[in-house]
Structures are given as structure tokens and as C-alpha cells.
Amino acid sequence: MIANFIAWVAQVAALCRKEILALVKDPANRTILFAPALMQALLFGYGATYDLTHVPYAVIDQSRGRASTDLLARLDGTGVFQRKATLASNAQIAERIDSGDVLLALSIPADFEERLNRGESAPLQIILDGRNSSTAGAAAAQVGTIIADYNRGRGASASLTVERRAWYNPNLESRWTLMPAMIAALSMLQTLLLAALSVAREREQGTFDQLLVTPLTPIQIMIGKALPAILVGLIQSTIILLIIRFWFQIPMEGSYWLLYLGLVSFTGAAVGIGLSISALSVSMQQAMLYTFLIIMPLMLLSGLLTPVRNMPAILQVVTYVNPLRFGIDMVRRIYLEGAVFSDIAFNFVPLLAVTAVTLPLAAWLFRNRLA
Numbered sequence: 001m002i003a004n005f006i007a008w009v010a011q012v013a014a015l016c017r018k019e020i021l022a023l024v025k026d027p028a029n030r031t032i033l034f035a036p037a038l039m040q041a042l043l044f045g046y047g048a049t050y051d052l053t054h055v056p057y058a059v060i061d062q063s064r065g066r067a068s069t070d071l072l073a074r075l076d077g078t079g080v081f082q083r084k085a086t087l088a089s090n091a092q093i094a095e096r097i098d099s100g101d102v103l104l105a106l107s108i109p110a111d112f113e114e115r116l117n118r119g120e121s122a123p124l125q126i127i128l129d130g131r132n133s134s135t136a137g138a139a140a141a142q143v144g145t146i147i148a149d150y151n152r153g154r155g156a157s158a159s160l161t162v163e164r165r166a167w168y169n170p171n172l173e174s175r176w177t178l179m180p181a182m183i184a185a186l187s188m189l190q191t192l193l194l195a196a197l198s199v200a201r202e203r204e205q206g207t208f209d210q211l212l213v214t215p216l217t218p219i220q221i222m223i224g225k226a227l228p229a230i231l232v233g234l235i236q237s238t239i240i241l242l243i244i245r246f247w248f249q250i251p252m253e254g255s256y257w258l259l260y261l262g263l264v265s266f267t268g269a270a271v272g273i274g275l276s277i278s279a280l281s282v283s284m285q286q287a288m289l290y291t292f293l294i295i296m297p298l299m300l301l302s303g304l305l306t307p308v309r310n311m312p313a314i315l316q317v318v319t320y321v322n323p324l325r326f327g328i329d330m331v332r333r334i335y336l337e338g339a340v341f342s343d344i345a346f347n348f349v350p351l352l353a354v355t356a357v358t359l360p361l362a363a364w365l366f367r368n369r370l371a
Contacts, residue, residue: 011216015224019198023228055139056309058085058096058105065113067122071160072106074146081139097129097167098337100309104128104139116154121161130169131336132307133177140164140172168253168336179244180335181304183237184263184327188270188298191233193291195274198225199366200287218366222359225278226271233267234260244335253338262334262344265351266327272358273323279365298324323354 057075061068075081084102087093093105107125115122126143128136144162151159169176216224241259244250252259274291281287300306301315302324308316319325326347333339 012220012224016227019224019228055081056084056102057081058087058102059083060087060090060107062110063108063112067113067116068108071150074150093127103132103136121159123161123163125163128166130166130172131177131332133169133172134174136166137172175248176250179248179250180332181328183240183331184266184324185304186240187233187236188324189295190236191229191267191270192274194232195229195271196277196287196291197284199278200281200284204284218363221366222275222363225275229271230267234263237263252335254334258341259334262330265348266323269323269351269354272355272362275362276358279362298322302328304328320350323351326350
């Protein structure tokens with residue numbers, strides 16, 4: 001029994017070695033595998049931005065006077081700011097921001113109206129979710145515009161002053177939000193394509209028929225194809241992580257082991273999708289076509305550029321089958337927020353579900369279509 005298992009593992013190891021050698025022996029292949037991760041990480045880090053759509057916010061109005069009521073009415077009347085909660089204390093702010101329910105919270109002190117009536121400056125505190133840095137910065141700027149209009153309406157009397165705080169991204173730099181997401185997004189692009197082309201490449205080279213007559217089972221073929229792709233995905237993620245950490249000097253708040261646990265789960269799901277595509281495709285051209293057909297929807301429905309909560313309800317439901325949505329959310333929360341396992345445990349459920357469906361599906365396709 002043990003001897004059979006050792007032989008089985010040795011066969012898989014031999015196939016993995018064959019796959020890795022096929023990937024790295026050609027200089028062009030090495031360039032294609034790793035150069036895009038480096039170049040795209042730098043390009044996205046410098047060039048990509050977000051646009052403001054709508055702003056869910058919470059408010060703590062300890063004054064409850066005419067002045068604060070008037071100010072909040074101006075905010076609500078813009079059509080951009082949507083009040084999601086009226087809180088009773090500052091302690092409730094963390095829960096609302098951490099969960100992503102609101103983008104910002106306004107805190108109006110109890111002596112707000114009294115200060116204005118006495119001709120003194122009245123402070124208004126804005127607490128922003130720095131994980132959505134560009135959106136938060138644009139929202140803070142629009143709040144500033146509304147307050148400036150409010151101050152002009154009061155004439156020469158005392159005015160409001162704004163105290164701004166941003167959690168998880170003190171300077172509201174857009175790359176702080178975008179670059180951690182690239183750890184998942186850019187590695188998925190290459191990993192998905194690599195897995196999708198693995199069997200199609202063997203067919204065009206005429207080596208897949210030889211592989212089928214070996215003692216390898218479809219499960220072994222699947223594992224032998226999956227492990228090198230997962231390894232390449234983790235290497236690319238590491239390259240991007242090093243660029244973020246040491247080139248852009250964005251500090252990491254969370255645990256590296258939890259980050260890589262999440263990346264293994266995410267990359268496994270991506271490889272499962274790629275292998276299923278590969279088993280269905282009869283040529284490399286067809287595999288590439290199928291891959292590019294699904295990559296764009298995966299990107300658009302991931303929350304990379306547009307927050308998921310801004311999407312129509314039906315599309316929000318569709319995102320639950322998108323592993324990139326949960327990979328990006330998990331990496332961002334670990335990297336910027338310092339989330340622990342209990343905070344992101346739900347993210348593993350859809351990732352493992354996709355893996356549990358796609359990898360057996362690929363094995364079944366190998367057995368029924370190819371064997």
C-alpha cells in the first residue's frame with residue numbers, strides 16, 4: 001500500500017517536473033510568465049484611479065440642533081450622499097466602516113450649535129474608509145464643498161471647520177487601495193491563461209496522446225497540470241507583493257501566512273477554471289479565446305475598479321461565483337486592515353466551492369473527453 005502510494009507520488013512529481021521544464025526552458029516563455037507581472041504592477045500602481053459614484057455614510061449627531069439638521073439636509077439633498085445609519089456613539093463607527101457598510105462617518109459634537117451661536121468655530125469630524133482611497137478622497141472633497149457653501153451662507157459669522165481622519169490609509173493614496181488588489185488580479189491573469197493552455201499546448205505538440213497511454217490516471221494528470229500553475233501564480237503574487245512592500249513602501253498590517261493561505265485558495269480556484277477551459281478546448285487558439293472571454297467579466301465584477309455595492313442587485317448576486325471578488329477583498333483586508341482569519345473566513349467558502357467544482361469537473365472532462 002505504502003509502496004503504491006510512493007510510486008503514485010513519484011509519477012505526479014515526474015509530471016510536475018516535466019511541466020516546469022516545459023515552462024522555463026524557452027526564454028520567450030520565461031519572459032511571458034514573469035515580465036507582465038512586473039510591468040503591469042508598475043503601470044497599475046502609477047496610472048489607475050477611481051471615480052466617485054455614490055457615498056453611503058453614517059452620522060453621529062450629538063447636537064441635534066437646527067444647524068446640524070440643516071447641514072445634514074444639504075448632504076442628503078445632493079443625491080450622492082446616502083445616509084445608511086444614525087449612530088449613538090463614536091464606538092459604533094469602527095463596526096460600520098470595517099464591514100464596508102459606509103464609506104465615511106460624520107461626527108457632530110454636542111456643543112456644535114452653541115459654538116456657532118457664540119461666534120466660535122465649530123469642528124466637524126470626518127472619518128473615512130481609506131481602503132477605498134480615491135472614492136473616499138473625492139467624497140471628502142465634496143463634503144468640503146458643501147461645508148464651504150454652508151459657511152458662505154452664514155456670512156461673516158462663525159464657520160465650520162473640518163477635521164479629517166482616514167483609517168487604513170492615512171494619506172488617501174490611490175495606490176494603497178489598488179496595489180494590494182493587484183496581488184490577486186495580475187497573478188490570476190497569468191495563472192488562468194497558463195492553466196487553460198496546458199492541455200491545448202500538449203495537443204498541438206502531439207504529446208498529449210503519449211501522456212494518455214502512460215500509467216497516469218486523469219486525477220494524476222489534473223494534479224500534475226495544476227500544481228505548476230499554482231506555483232507560478234504564487235511566484236507572481238510574491239513578485240507583486242515585493243514591489244508593493246519595498247518599491248511603493250506600502251506597509252503590510254496583516255499576517256503573511258494568512259495572506260498566502262488565502263492566495264493558495266484563490267489560485268487553486270483560478271487554476272480549476274483554467275483546467276476546465278483547457279479540457280474543453282481543442283486548440284491553443286480556442287483556449288485563449290475562452291480565457292479572454294471570461295477574464296473581462298471576472299475583472300469587472302470583482303470590485304477592482306467599481307465597488308460591488310455600487311453594482312445592480314442582480315450583478316451583486318453574480319459576483320458570488322467570481323473567485324476574484326473574494327481574492328481581492330481578502331488580500332486588501334489582510335494587507336491594509338490587518339484582518340485575522342475570523343474576519344475573512346467567509347471569503348474562503350466561495351473560493352473552496354469553486355475549486356471543489358472546477359477541479360473534479362476538469363478531471364471528469366479528462367476522463368470522458370480525452371481518455
